[in-house]
Amino acid sequence: MIRLITYLLQQGVATVKNICPDLAEGVRGLPMLTDSPCQNGCTACIDACPTDAISVFKIEDNNHVRLDLGACIGCGYCVDACPTGTIKNNPTTRVAVRTREELILTTAGVAAQAANKEIVTASRRAAASVAGSFAAKIPPADSLAKAKWFGRSVAARVVSTGCSACDMELGAAGNPIFDIERFGVHVVASPRFADALVITGPVSKSMQEALVSCYGAMSSPRVVIALGTCAISGGVHKGGYAEANGVENILPVNVYIPGCPPHPWSIVHGMLLAMGKEHLAPAPVSGLVSAPVSAPVSAPAKTD
């Protein structure tokens, strides 16, 4: 035991002080859209995308790109395929958001806002029809406004329903390098004393009942965090017979963390967002990306 303690002391502090830094060069993050205009008639990105996360539409004869980060698995094929540099790799790890709309990026900015809202509403409506059998059991959602209750700490219950890559990254977020516990986030073993329900994976048929009981066992106020692309939209599993189409079919979601799997820093960012403490992870001043990320279609939701 003394040897172990001596060893650990010799290793020094591994924890990174700079919270949610950008990814190192050459590491793939999620894609982003730039101001570089899209080429008319080009569908290279659509052809390359494995999850139908990209679509192209026209405004006044100009090609525009719509990119749903909630469906993106970050394979980077669209970035490689794009001839005009309209789609680029985004090195940021601060990717978590509070509304589904914020995950849909467009090159047309505000002009496409209405269309995007419609897309999200339509997919929610479809989700509601699928979840019909559960609707009666599901208690109403808590708005994130109440999340300031969790300002100092969040007890998170994790329900895994997928390939477990997101679980492993959540586990990694708890290791000495990222040390998510320093922000007051800890994983608990029962829903009874949990504030946040973190769901990974696409929630296929077999897990839906267990998930709803877990949510029902939590006391209010509570928040639901969809961790990873599968949890947000079903990812590569969407539309199959197992009804693995994401958490929103079953439960209201308060925070979305996209990525397949999200980087541990993105998970830290998502948890900070759920606590209303995102100011702890400001955008790095020196590491600004060369081209601006296109404006999200709706303004970021306020905490209260």
Add this chain to the structure above:
Amino acid sequence: MKLERNQTTFHQLHDKLNQALEKTSEKRVGLLTSITGGELATLILSPKDGTAELMVTPVENNSYQSFSTHHAQFHWFERAIFDFFGIIPEGHPRFKHLLLHDEYPQDFFPLRKIDLPEGFKNVLARRYEYLEVKGEGVYELPVGPIHAGVIEPGHFRFSCFGETIVNLEIRLGWVHRGVEKRLTEVPWQKAHFVAEAAASDTALANAFAHAIAIESILEVEIPERAQYLRTIALEIERLAVHIIDVGGIGTDIGLLGISSAMGRLRGKALGLADLLSGSRFLRGFIFPGGVRPVNERKLSEIKAGALALKKDLVPVIQILSDNQMATERMKDIGKLSKSLAHEFGMVGIIGKACGISCDTRQQFSQGKYPELAPEPTLASGGDILARTAIRVGEIWSSIDTIVKLVDACPHGEEKIALPDKLKANATGLGIVEATRGELIHLIFTDEEGKICRYAIKDPSFDNWTAISIAIRDNLIADFPLCNKSMALSYSGNDL
């Protein structure tokens, strides 16, 4: 890889299986499944010469005499075949659903392509019944599907007498997402993304097996450099998983310093993956036809990183193996006998820990293996200690192999262009030694060259029964450690 396809009758199949599964046999059975619901497909492997034989046996009247009564290895395969195809194994000793749960409608067989026979009578109710152990003082302890920590879902039904486990029934299928069906629905050029989603920490091995299987259908050879890079990636994945699993042993014994140190060192192994592929889980690195480009500077950084990691790992693993308390928690606990491991067809770490030489890296063509395969790591105890020893042994051999492969990696092309269409009516096979053991991808194409059946056999599918056997008559308090020493995949099993 070489695959011979033969049409057989049930009589011939029985004889073949009896031969292949004899104790002294040099062959073994890779998987048992169906293609359309009208036949059984049995894959018999010959590790000695690295070939495989696929026996296709037509099924009459939608049922056949169960093989599980004689060959325990098939008891889950036959239940899975019923779940997905509706073929009834007559006389199966524990016939019930395996992966599809009560939520699915009665008579729902998602992979069946042909109509059910006239007057088909489903003998099995959708509702799952657990095995009940009776007797005074025996109580049941249900655990899961949602577990206490950050783990995949599964249900464990313990029947205990006092502190002793009398029986453990494992029910999986909670993360069944329909991966095999999905793989037949997407264009084959994009199928590797779905294959990667089969299981997270086996993402690379799944992409690798997928690529080998597709390339064997197309009958193409990929460049030498790509073979080297694929093999390096496979060992990096193995390294990362073994490190965190040895750390997990520390967690479950109560040596939290070990687990925190190993958690940090796993980050370094994932850093090697980041360098090679731009992804911590090596996602998207391997695809049919080759790999993503890697420059020489990164390769030399990987070599330096692997050597530095070895230096960092030595003291931690030394502290764990010198700790007498840790050794006592592991020795003779969760023991699996070699004969049972053989009978149930255990593969990977569990097989190796029982002294069964089942490392496919020495047997079947995958990347630069078997040519440059490391020496097999074997143990004989069959207990937690033996399994941990195998992991530690493989950590060292993986690091040495990475260094060796980086040194020998030639320059040249990293990928080749592939034809637009797969060959019609073809069968493709990919076998890869994933971290947990033998991973098989078996692909069938139809007359248009589309994938019509995609079968994946994760090593965990063979090995889940090992926990039930090994934990019997052990204390319930030893279960977490025993479970961790096997560290099986739920998602790879459920698909």
